[in-house]
Amino acid sequence: MSGTEFAIIDRYFARLGDFPSGRVPLGPGDDCAILNLSPGEQLCVSTDTLVEGVHFPVGASGGIVAHRSLVANLSDLAAMGAAPLGFVLALTLPRVDEGFLRAFSLRLGELVRTYDVPLVGGNLARGQLAVNITVFGTVPRGSWLARSGAAVGDDIYVSGTVGDAGEGLERWHDATDALARRYLFPVPRLALGQGLLDLASAAIDISDGVVADLGHICAASDVAATVMLDSVPVSAALSSSLGEHKARLAGLSSGDDYELCFTSSPSHREAIHRLGESLSLPLTKIGNIRAFDGGGRVSVVTGDGAKIELSREGYEHFDDP
């Protein structure tokens, strides 16, 4: 590591490991960081790389890149029902851009404090702009939310509204636009995930779109899903932009919202309603889990009974019955 790299770390990243969680007896600066788990906990880990021009637009500010990178990872913790413990950052930069680094560091610091998730180590390398984060979290032993637990008859829910971020990507230059902000500054549903530990049978975060991600739950659980198009929760901003029907279709097929999609036994409906109220977060039932019949994993049904088959990749074909 060169002198410049030490200076960058010292100026922009050293303080992101200062935090009061008391779970990091040794932070950045040694060969490894040391983290404490409690005896009743299991470790959750996830890693994501965001590459310029692929996962964020060329020219995005350091704040946007930092936010989307860390939240993509925190959202994976949320989908397991995990509480954040810390993260490591591997940053690849084409050159030292002080403005980018300052904005990156400022936003990262805000998230570190908001979610009590310290930066415990990292790596700087020179190359195409890319951000890799590996995040650590904990769950009470044996209680994580896997993708594989969905059972026939379960309800299917999504949190918040979906489709906003996909439309927001088109307008990302305008950080005052409500839809753009959903793309630029997603919120990880950590409290929801932890609240679902005793309620959900399976969960995933929506990064690729409801149909694609619900498809992962169905494949892992060897079941299928029917989604009612008219139940898909979309924002007023998206509806007024696309019209209601197109907004709901966009909500099913576009990604990057980082809401949670989860399944739950109908016996938990009241508890899930209360959880949503306590978090001031709408939790909307959008369909049901059914037995897999060898066809598509996820079927979408319109209000007049028409059936839309969508594959993981998006629309496969459109059937009018």
Next chain:
Amino acid sequence: MSGTEFAIIDRYFARLGDFPSGRVPLGPGDDCAILNLSPGEQLCVSTDTLVEGVHFPVGASGGIVAHRSLVANLSDLAAMGAAPLGFVLALTLPRVDEGFLRAFSLRLGELVRTYDVPLVGGNLARGQLAVNITVFGTVPRGSWLARSGAAVGDDIYVSGTVGDAGEGLERWHDATDALARRYLFPVPRLALGQGLLDLASAAIDISDGVVADLGHICAASDVAATVMLDSVPVSAALSSSLGEHKARLAGLSSGDDYELCFTSSPSHREAIHRLGESLSLPLTKIGNIRAFDGGGRVSVVTGDGAKIELSREGYEHFDDP
């Protein structure tokens, strides 16, 4: 994630998570992996990115890239005295190169089995060839080897021989050359690190060179070091290639050997000797820790009393007394 990426993961990486350690109740394929720690353990984490053309030569085979990437990380565990638990791999590829991926996966699989360190998760992205690995390990609670424990009067040791990899880089095309193999296929000193938990006061792995890395120990411990040039252990291959004097200087200033440099109280000399014998690994005392006098952190003294000052960056100046 596209269909191609799923196919790559399935073909080349899925089986690297199959292993008998029993510490990974949930491996790759969900939002997070789940790892078990025992109540008396603390978690060690480290992350390293290797970029083509910077950390490995352009045109290096998948096997070389896999080996150097994982061992660079395992070596950080070794330097903490940690036992491997698992790792996540974030691979960035410019295109799908089956030959590269096959060689990468084969070598990674050998290391997974050799060091009982399963692949528990990962990420594939398209971009400039780069490999980021975040590795997890465990230490008995409170017993890690930090850089900050070196005390005045401690002995300084290095394991094995140093300088080989730096010279080997020049010859990396010839994988039969003994020095080239030290560069291409370094060995992480995991058993040594764990054996040093009760013996060493500080430790680091030699990635930047003995002087640079011993300098990190000295800075973290606020001490200084005197190294006896004639004690620096070099291989017969390096000596016959460079001559003995130049070989020892190369041993101090060139990196990539992934040997351990550690400090220890003189009261442990006999125990350290026995540890080296039990591992069939030479552990050579190369100097002593002294008080920091505001000058250079690491001084090198030749047999005739001449003093060579070296900075972290390499040679700063050369003083004949």
